[in-house]
Amino acid sequence: MAANTDDLRTSVSKDIAALQQEVSRLQKMISAQGAEAYYEVRDRAGKAYEDALPRAKSAVAQIRAEGAAVAGTAREHPAATTTALLVAGAIGFLAGYMLSGASQPEPRHWWR
Secondary structure: OOHHHHHHHHHHHHHHHHHHHHHHHHHHHHHHHHHHHHHHHHHHHHHHHHHHHHHHHHHHHHHHHHHHHHHHHHHHHHHHHHHHHHHHHHHHHHHHHHHHHHHOOOOOOOOO
């Protein structure tokens, strides 16, 4: 009976060692795949950044040019600029007032 127990322990020890080696191999494989995925994502992000950078610079330059043009026009015609801003503000105020009145529930009185 002692021989069977020793054989069983030896067999279990070999199985455990084999499983430990398999787990170690799988961990190395997963680690390698994770590193590969990381580098792939990093490369894609770098390419996307490189593709977007010229467009962003172009957009910023265009926005600056438009802003300068608007500022120049506002300096040349201050009365028209003031009038346009006042009209836009008045329209915004009226639209907000109308929308706030439309979204208010009807008041309930105590006698209803």
